Amino acid sequence: MKPTLQAVADAVGxxxxxxxxxxxxxxxxxxxxxxxxxxxxxxxxxxxxxxxxRSLRRGFVGSIGVLFxxxxxxxxxxxxAVRFLAGVGAATERxxxxxxxxxxxxxxxxxxxxxxNAAVDGFCVYCVADEEWALxxxxxxxxxxVSTAPRDDAGxxxxxxxxxxxxxxxxxxxxxxxxxxxxxxxxxDSVLLDAPAGPLTLSGVxxxxxxxxxxxxxxxxxxxxxxxxxxxELTLLNAPGNSRQAAAAAVAGLFDRPAPPTAVLAGSDVxxxxxxxxxxxxxxxxxxxxxxTGFDDVPEAAAAGLTTVRQPAEEKGRIAAELLLDPPAxxxxxxxxxxxxxxxxxxxxxxxxx
Amino acid sequence: MKPTLQAVADAVGxxxxxxxxxxxxxxxxxxxxxxxxxxxxxxxxxxxxxxxxRSLRRGFVGSIGVLFxxxxxxxxxxxxAVRFLAGVGAATERxxxxxxxxxxxxxxxxxxxxxxNAAVDGFCVYCVADEEWALxxxxxxxxxxVSTAPRDDAGxxxxxxxxxxxxxxxxxxxxxxxxxxxxxxxxxDSVLLDAPAGPLTLSGVxxxxxxxxxxxxxxxxxxxxxxxxxxxELTLLNAPGNSRQAAAAAVAGLFDRPAPPTAVLAGSDVxxxxxxxxxxxxxxxxxxxxxxTGFDDVPEAAAAGLTTVRQPAEEKGRIAAELLLDPPAxxxxxxxxxxxxxxxxxxxxxxxxx
DNA sequence: TTGAAAGCGCTACCAT
DNA sequence: ATGGTAGCGCTTTCAA
Numbered sequence: 127m128k129p130t131l132q133a134v135a136d137a138v139g140x141x142x143x144x145x146x147x148x149x150x151x152x153x154x155x156x157x158x159x160x161x162x163x164x165x166x167x168x169x170x171x172x173x174x175x176x177x178x179x180r181s182l183r184r185g186f187v188g189s190i191g192v193l194f195x196x197x198x199x200x201x202x203x204x205x206x207a208v209r210f211l212a213g214v215g216a217a218t219e220r221x222x223x224x225x226x227x228x229x230x231x232x233x234x235x236x237x238x239x240x241x242x243n244a245a246v247d248g249f250c251v252y253c254v255a256d257e258e259w260a261l262x263x264x265x266x267x268x269x270x271x272v273s274t275a276p277r278d279d280a281g282x283x284x285x286x287x288x289x290x291x292x293x294x295x296x297x298x299x300x301x302x303x304x305x306x307x308x309x310x311x312x313x314x315d316s317v318l319l320d321a322p323a324g325p326l327t328l329s330g331v332x333x334x335x336x337x338x339x340x341x342x343x344x345x346x347x348x349x350x351x352x353x354x355x356x357x358x359e360l361t362l363l364n365a366p367g368n369s370r371q372a373a374a375a376a377v378a379g380l381f382d383r384p385a386p387p388t389a390v391l392a393g394s395d396v397x398x399x400x401x402x403x404x405x406x407x408x409x410x411x412x413x414x415x416x417x418x419t420g421f422d423d424v425p426e427a428a429a430a431g432l433t434t435v436r437q438p439a440e441e442k443g444r445i446a447a448e449l450l451l452d453p454p455a456x457x458x459x460x461x462x463x464x465x466x467x468x469x470x471x472x473x474x475x476x477x478x479x480x
Numbered sequence: 481m482k483p484t485l486q487a488v489a490d491a492v493g494x495x496x497x498x499x500x501x502x503x504x505x506x507x508x509x510x511x512x513x514x515x516x517x518x519x520x521x522x523x524x525x526x527x528x529x530x531x532x533x534r535s536l537r538r539g540f541v542g543s544i545g546v547l548f549x550x551x552x553x554x555x556x557x558x559x560x561a562v563r564f565l566a567g568v569g570a571a572t573e574r575x576x577x578x579x580x581x582x583x584x585x586x587x588x589x590x591x592x593x594x595x596x597n598a599a600v601d602g603f604c605v606y607c608v609a610d611e612e613w614a615l616x617x618x619x620x621x622x623x624x625x626v627s628t629a630p631r632d633d634a635g636x637x638x639x640x641x642x643x644x645x646x647x648x649x650x651x652x653x654x655x656x657x658x659x660x661x662x663x664x665x666x667x668x669d670s671v672l673l674d675a676p677a678g679p680l681t682l683s684g685v686x687x688x689x690x691x692x693x694x695x696x697x698x699x700x701x702x703x704x705x706x707x708x709x710x711x712x713e714l715t716l717l718n719a720p721g722n723s724r725q726a727a728a729a730a731v732a733g734l735f736d737r738p739a740p741p742t743a744v745l746a747g748s749d750v751x752x753x754x755x756x757x758x759x760x761x762x763x764x765x766x767x768x769x770x771x772x773t774g775f776d777d778v779p780e781a782a783a784a785g786l787t788t789v790r791q792p793a794e795e796k797g798r799i800a801a802e803l804l805l806d807p808p809a810x811x812x813x814x815x816x817x818x819x820x821x822x823x824x825x826x827x828x829x830x831x832x833x834x
Numbered sequence: 835t836t837g838a839a840a841g842c843g844c845t846a847c848c849a850t
Numbered sequence: 851a852t853g854g855t856a857g858c859g860c861t862t863t864c865a866a
Contacts, residue, residue, distance in 0.1 A: 128622050130859060141837045146861055155835065173621040177599040178535045179859035182842050187532060188597065189580060198573050202566035212556035219552050219583035222590070224598060226543060226580050229573035236576075243542065244578060245531040245599060267527040268482050429783070484843060495853040500845055509851060533843035536858050 129170045137166045149175055181245070189224035190214075190450055191246035195257045198229040204368060204396060205424035206439050207252065210274075213443025214250055221451045223247075238263055250274075250446045253338065256319060270453065272446045275337045285453070285460040287445045291338055294435045294466040295345025298419045299391055301433070301468060303353045306477035307389040307417060311361040312346050313376055313401065314339045314393035315368040323375035326364045330357060342393045342421060361387055365397055373400025374407075381405075381414050388416060388477045395420035395427045395434055402430060402473070417474040431472035438464050483526045491520045503529055535599070543578035544568075544804055545600035549611045552583040558722060558750060559778035560793050561606065564628075567797025568604055575805045577601075592617055604628075604800045610673060610689065624807065626800045629691045639807070639814035641799045645692055648789045648820040649699025652773045653745055655787070655822060657707045660831035661743040661771060665715040666700050667730055667755065668693045668747035669722040677729035680718045684711060696747045696775060715741055719751055727754025728761075735759075735768045742770060742831045749774035749781045749788055756784060756827070771828040785826035792818050 135145045140163065147154040148163040167174075181187045192214055194201040201207045211225075218225050228244045230237040241249075241263040249264050249271040251257060257275065264271045272285040280286060302310065316336055317326055331347050334340040347357055363380070365372040373392065377400075380386060392398035398420030405413055420427055423436035445462050454460050489496045494517065501508040502517040509517075521528070535541045546568055548555040555561045565579075572579050582598045584591040595603075595617040603618050603625040605611060611629065618625045626639040634640060656664065670690055671680055685701050688694040701711050717734070719726040727746065731754075734740060746752035752774030759767055774781055777790035799816055808814055 132859080142859090143838080143861075144836060147836090150861075159835085171620060173617070174593075174596040175861090176536075176859050177597045178532060178541060179842090180597075180861075181532045181599065182530075182536050182844090183859080183861045185842075187599065189599070198569035198579075199566050202562055202569055208556055208562055212553050215552035215556055215581065215583065218581075219585070222583075222585060222594070224580050224582045224594075225552075226578050227569065227572075228578045229569065229576075231573070231576065239528075240576070240578075242528040243531045243534075245535060245541065245543070263527070266525060485845095486843080496843090497845075497847095497854080498852055501852085504845075513851085529845090530843050533858090534845075536860090537843080537845045539858075 129172045131172070131175060133170060134163060134167045134172050137170060138163050146175065186247050187245050188222075189226050189246050190218065190447065191226045191228050191241075191244045191249040193228055193230075193241065193249050193251045193260055195230060195251075195253050195260055198227055200367070200369075201227075201252075205426060206394070206396075206422045209424070209439030210252060210443035210446075213440035213445070214447045215443075216440070217444045217447030217451065221447075223451060225447075234259065242267065248272075248450045250443070250450060252446075253336070256335065270450060272449045274442060274446060276341060277337055282457055283460070285449045287442055287449060287462040287464065289437050289464050289466050291341025292345040292348065294437065295342040295391075295421070296349045297345075297466070297468045298421070298433065298435050299346040299349030300352070301470060302389050302391060302417060302419060302474060303349050303355075305389075305417065305474060307387075308350075308353070308355055308477065309359075309361075309385060309387045309389075310350060310355070311363050311377070311380065311387040311390045312343055312393075313363040313365060313373060313390055313397050314343055315365045315372070315397060317343070317362060317364040321364045321366065323366050323372060324363060324378065325380075326362045328362055339393060346391050363390075365400070368394055368396050370396060370400035370403050373397040374404040377401050377404050381408075381416065386414060386416075388414075389474070390416060390418050392418065392420050395422045395424045395432060398432055398434065398473070399426060399430055402432070415475070415478055417477070419474060423469055427469075428471070433471045433474040434469050436467045436469050483524045485526070485529060487524060488517060488521045488526050491524060492517050500529065540601050541599050542576075543580050543600050544572065544801065545580045545582050545595075545598045545603040547582055547584075547595065547603050547605045547614055549584060549605075549607055549614055552581055554721070554723075555581075555606075559780060560748070560750075560776045563778070563793030564606060564797035564800075567794035567799070568801040569797075570794070571798045571801035571805065575801075577805060579801075588613065596621065602626075602804045604797070604804060606800075607690070607692065624804060626803045628796060628800060630695060631691055636811055637814070639803045641796055641803060641816040641818065643791050643818050643820050645695025646699040646702065648791065649696040649745075649747075649775070650703045651699075651820070651822045652775070652787065652789050653700040653703030654706070655824060656743050656745060656771060656773060656828060657703050657709075659743075659771065659828060661741075662704075662707070662709055662831065663713075663715075663739060663741045663743075664704060664709070665717050665731070665734065665741040665744045666697055666747075667717040667719060667727060667744055667751050668697055669719045669726070669751065671697070671716060671718040675718045675720065677720050677726060678717060678732065679734075680716045682716055693747060700745050717744075719754070722748055722750050724750060724754035724757050727751040728758040731755050731758050735762075735770065740768060740770075742768075743772070743828070744770060745773050747775055749776045749778045749786060752786055752788065752827070753780060753784055756786070769829070769832055771831070773828060777823050781823075782825070787825045787828040788823050790821045790823050 420434035774788035
């Protein structure tokens, strides 16, 4: 049995309060006594105050949760998510807080439980899919959180860090439109929950439930509407997951259609890279000159020569954590919009004249 | 004030035990009563049992710690570490456990505190530098742990997953020796704690404190000893950190020496890539034909054509977590050696005749 | 500077 | 099937 604080107190012949003070409030006792206590603790093999008991008593835990509303193992394969985590890590590091990664089981009920049971003082919610239920749980627990997806119904005290998805998406799409492309496919992850890979028909972009995906698709559509191509003329492709494989599956057969798109705008770099994979797999003589764009500007994008929109990944994570750990006095400061930039590389070019 | 379990009990007119059972042991009460209780809880905004209180009472937390004995923000820049984390994540996911990433402050005392205060049921210790102190704390807390660095003084109940570092390192080095290289530099991270970037003189490999680094350097040295090149003839280079920048700094000026090495054996792919960076920065006409090898076979290695040793990163993380979460009955099974494989790519070639 | 008392919110045992 | 009791190990007033 591990010795408790009580055991140390008994050994030294002082009260528990004094031992507690020796650890947590050194100024409350004489240096000599403190040394005596710490020595006795060492002797007894007392490992210091039990973190759980301390948390219960103090009312806070000293760690923040990071919630990926997707498989945790997936999150680590997403370069953008990893940079985000690095940012959160940097902030927690400075703050002396730990970060808890909470895996969400596939079943909805179990996932709720996971969020309910997480021992944290707040959450950074990194959303890749439906998240409302998670926010409900967090609110119910009375915990603060920072979201990275734009939400219409965000309360005034709800903190956010992100980008203007729609404007950013507009910028790449306008670039592609400017190159003359008119037959265009839009590719996104989770256009509709649980839709299969491939083409999808939606009466309008507002049917897309996930705010990030909605924002990006809307931005793409805006740019083409400006050049006279409207929603119904765009090919919408669903990728069941944000992975190169999912993207490749989504564009299967696409370029063998009668009038294939001359450009594919993807909702993320990972998806765009998957499209390039699919193109590269075709025999060299049969590669249509398709322009492809991504989103995020992850490290791999540069190597692949991908035209994309840059957003500061690490910064996003860092600010999310800081917003949580040091809530700004002014609630308006709890809403941070990060800059984005269009990065033009070799993956886009003029539309072929046809 | 958030309602407590007591409040729900009062509202329904049952005891706390019954409410507790409604959440944790549904089979202990009638479905009807359980529904009544859950309804009342919803009504009152009771978010379910407080995780901390529950942990205190139950005696376990439901999360495992992952300890990087380096900056957390650094860990996310290391592709091998990220794959390792992905493996841990996959295992925790299946097990319904969370993972706590504990940032270690620079100061030794604070770092001890961080490990002492982590609310976890055990640790996966991923070591990049001196780790003994951390293991001391963990043992003192009586927590189980799994280490990934080979340790001489490992007790019989201490679990381990890793590779035969020395044999693996020998395999690449023998490949390079077989290509005829005799003037060779060995590059490693933290050869000595706090040594600056660049050449370092050590009377023998046994002066290297970190077990992983020691194993790899020893394996390199073994292979060259076999062809008559002994330790003193090898150039030992220290990189202050496992990063491309650190590696580039370590080899600065190296190739402008009178008789520069014809091969650089790096202790990790990241370092090897840094060497390639340094080489690539030289004017095209002035690039010595240096063979470079890495270690790990991270995804980037393939793209760079790096000759390296493959070790299963994700598997390592997965097994580490599993060893922690489902301790094998047979203690011998708590010691897992993973396979490695020499991967020969374009970064190594025959030594120039001179 | 030190100690006594009062819980933090919950669960598990043992009765009923 | 349900409730009473007894803590889990600690911190924090407050009083001495």
